[in-house]
Amino acid sequence: MVKETDVFNGVPLNKKAWTFTIPSSMPLFGQMSTLRLTETLEKQYETRESVCNELSLNKVYNRKIHVKYLLRKREILSSSYQSLDSSQPWLVFWQVNSMRLLDEQDHDKDAMIAKLESCRSKITGGYGGGPGQMAHLATTYAAVMALTVLGVKVPHKEQLVSFVMGRMGTDGSFTMHHMGETDVRGVYCAVSVLSVTGELSKHNFVKTVEWIKSCQSYEGGYGSRPRDEAHAGYTFCAVVSLRILTDDWIEDPSLLHWISKRQCSDELGFNGRTNKLVDVCYSYWAGALSKVYNILGVEELNRYILACQDLNGGGFMDKPGKGCDLYHTNYGLCGFFIDDIDVRYGLMSE
Numbered sequence: 001m002v003k004e005t006d007v008f009n010g011v012p013l014n015k016k017a018w019t020f021t022i023p024s025s026m027p028l029f030g031q032m033s034t035l036r037l038t039e040t041l042e043k044q045y046e047t048r049e050s051v052c053n054e055l056s057l058n059k060v061y062n063r064k065i066h067v068k069y070l071l072r073k074r075e076i077l078s079s080s081y082q083s084l085d086s087s088q089p090w091l092v093f094w095q096v097n098s099m100r101l102l103d104e105q106d107h108d109k110d111a112m113i114a115k116l117e118s119c120r121s122k123i124t125g126g127y128g129g130g131p132g133q134m135a136h137l138a139t140t141y142a143a144v145m146a147l148t149v150l151g152v153k154v155p156h157k158e159q160l161v162s163f164v165m166g167r168m169g170t171d172g173s174f175t176m177h178h179m180g181e182t183d184v185r186g187v188y189c190a191v192s193v194l195s196v197t198g199e200l201s202k203h204n205f206v207k208t209v210e211w212i213k214s215c216q217s218y219e220g221g222y223g224s225r226p227r228d229e230a231h232a233g234y235t236f237c238a239v240v241s242l243r244i245l246t247d248d249w250i251e252d253p254s255l256l257h258w259i260s261k262r263q264c265s266d267e268l269g270f271n272g273r274t275n276k277l278v279d280v281c282y283s284y285w286a287g288a289l290s291k292v293y294n295i296l297g298v299e300e301l302n303r304y305i306l307a308c309q310d311l312n313g314g315g316f317m318d319k320p321g322k323g324c325d326l327y328h329t330n331y332g333l334c335g336f337f338i339d340d341i342d343v344r345y346g347l348m349s350e
C-alpha cells in the first residue's frame, strides 16, 4: 500500500511544495509527520522525478547515433577527458568494446593496438595509464581486455604474468601497483587477465579465495577490502573473481538479498550502494550479478538504459540530465546486451 503524505510539513521549505509517496515497506518514515530534507534526500527526489519524466518518453534504441558518437570521440576528446590522462588503455577498451557491442566493424584496429603498446612497460611487463607511466593492474586489465576484443594475442605474456603475480601479497590479496593500495579490484583485474590469457591454472589462489570472502560486509555485499562498505562495483569484482577461481557462483542468501535491493523500483535502473542514486554503469556491475542469480528485471533495466541515451548526439549518460561519456556508454551497452555478453568480463560472447 502506498501512502500519500506531506512529509515536509513544518520544515522551512518555501521553495518547493513537496509531496511524494512513501512505500509501505518503509514504516518508520510512514509514521513520521515531518522529515528533515537533507541535501542528499532532496537529490534523491529530484533524480526520481527527472528519471520518471524521461521514462515516460519511451525512447527507442538508436544504434547508428551511438556509432557516430564513438567515431566522433576518436577524432577529438573534450577537455573533460584530461583527468583520464592516466587511463588511456581504459579509453581504448571502452571504445573498442562499445563498437563490438554495437556490432560495428572497427577500422582503427592498428592504431588502437599501437596506442596500447605505447602504454606497455618494457621493464615490468604491465600496462601504465599512458606512455612512460607506472604499470598498474587496472590499466593492465583494460589493455588485455581491449586486445581480446580486437582478437590480438597479448605480447610478451611471460613478462605480463610476472607483473600480475608480482602484485600478490602473502595473504592472497593483490596491490594495484608496486607499493600501491590493496583492494578487491586488484584481485579481479589479476585473475581476469590470467584467465583470458590461459595462465590461471598455473598458480595457487587458495589464500586469495579466503581473502575475497573476508571482504563481505554485514549487509551481504562486498566492500573494497575487509570491513569496508558494500558496493556494487566491489561486489562484482569479488563474486566474479570467486567464479573464475572456483568455477562456481557463490550461493549466499544475504548476498542475493543485497543485490536484489540494488534495482530501484521507480527509476528501474541500479544504484551502487544503499541509499545512493541510480546510475547506468551499475546496469553492468549489478545487472550482471542479478542476471547470474536470476533476479534481474530485464525489461525494467532496458527502459532505464534507453532513458539514458542522448538521441541528439549519441552515447549514454549516468542518468538523465547528465552528459554522456565513454565509460557510461560502454557499461550502459553492457547492461543493454546483458543476455549476449560473457558477464565475467563484459565482452560479447563468441
Ligand SMILES: [Zn+2]
Binding pocket: 279, 280, 281, 282, 318, 328
Ligand atoms: Zn556511473
